[in-house]
Amino acid sequence: MFSKACEYGLRAATYIALQSLDGRRVSLKEIADKIDSPIAFTAKILQLLSKNNIVESVKGAHGGFEITRTKMDKLKLSEIVNAIDGDSIYAGCGLGLKECNANKPCPVHSKFVDIRNDLREMLENTSLYEMTAGLEVGLTFLKR
C-alpha cells in the first residue's frame, strides 16, 4: 500500500511526536532503533520530512528531531504520505490505465473509487497527535 520509505516515515514521525510530548528531542539513532528501521535510509527520509516542514531538525551536539504540539495537532497523515509517496495512492487506476475516470471507467473503476476515498479520508482526518494517543496508554505499538 505504502512504500517502505513511507512506512518508515510514518513510524518515525509518530515516534518523534510521542517523545516531543514529553519535551524530548530525539536523535536519528534512537528513532531508527525504536521504530526498527535501517538507520541511514531513515536519515534520508527524515531529511525529506524536515525539508517539507513536517518535523523540525536541529543540527549539532544535542541536536535531533522534534515537532511542536501545535504542529502535530494540525498535521494530518496525508501530508506525510504525500511528502514521501506523492499522490500515487489516491491517483491512478486500479488496473493501471492512464485515462480512467467517471466518463471512461475501467471495469472496476467505481469500486476502487470508494475504497480509495475511504483511504484518503482516513489519511486526511487522522492527525499525527492522534497517532500518539494509543501509544501513550500502551494500546498500540510502533515495534513489537
Added chain:
Amino acid sequence: MFSKACEYGLRAATYIALQSLDGRRVSLKEIADKIDSPIAFTAKILQLLSKNNIVESVKGAHGGFEITRTKMDKLKLSEIVNAIDGDSIYAGCGLGLKECNANKPCPVHSKFVDIRNDLREMLENTSLYEMTAGLEVGLTFLKR
C-alpha cells in the same frame, strides 16, 4: 496498490475473457497490443496465470489464450491478484510492522482493517465475467 505485473495480469485476463465470450482464442501479441503492455513481460505473466489454471494456453499454430465461460463466472479477481502479488495486499500492517493485530495494534490498525476488508471483499466478490460486462456495452475500457 497492485504491482505492474498484477495490473497487466488483470487487464490481460479481462481481455482474454471478453474475447472468449465470442469464441475467439487470442495471441500474446494481440493481448499486449490491446491492453497496452510490454509484450515479453506480459508473456511471463500469462505463463504464471496459465500455471495457476486461471487462463488456458494452447501452444503451436493457431494457439493462444482462452478461458471458458464457466471458469470466468467462477473465477474471482482475488485469485488473479493472489497468483501474481500473493497476499501482500490483505496481509501486512499499514505501517509495516511485523506483528500488528487486534491484540497489539499499531495506531492506525483498526482504520486499515476496514479499508483492507473492503478491498478484499471487492476482489473476492467480483468475477472475471463481471469485468467483461461493462466492456461489452462500451461503458468501460481496457485501453484509452
Added chain:
DNA sequence: TTCTAATAGGATAATTTTGTCCGATTTAAA
C-alpha cells in the same frame, strides 16, 4: 514431412526502490 505460427522458459538487462558510506557542516560543552 516440412514450414510456420504460436507459447514456454532460461538468461540477461534496465530501472526503481531500498539501503550504505563517508565527508562536510553545525553546535554545545569542556
Added chain:
DNA sequence: TTTAAATCGGACAAAATTATCCTATTAGAA
C-alpha cells in the same frame, strides 16, 4: 579553541521489480 555529537548531502551499492532477447518446444497446415 578544541572536541565530540549530531544532522546534511552526495556518491555509491544492493535488491527487487520491470522488461527484453533468444532458443526450445509444440502443433496446425501446406
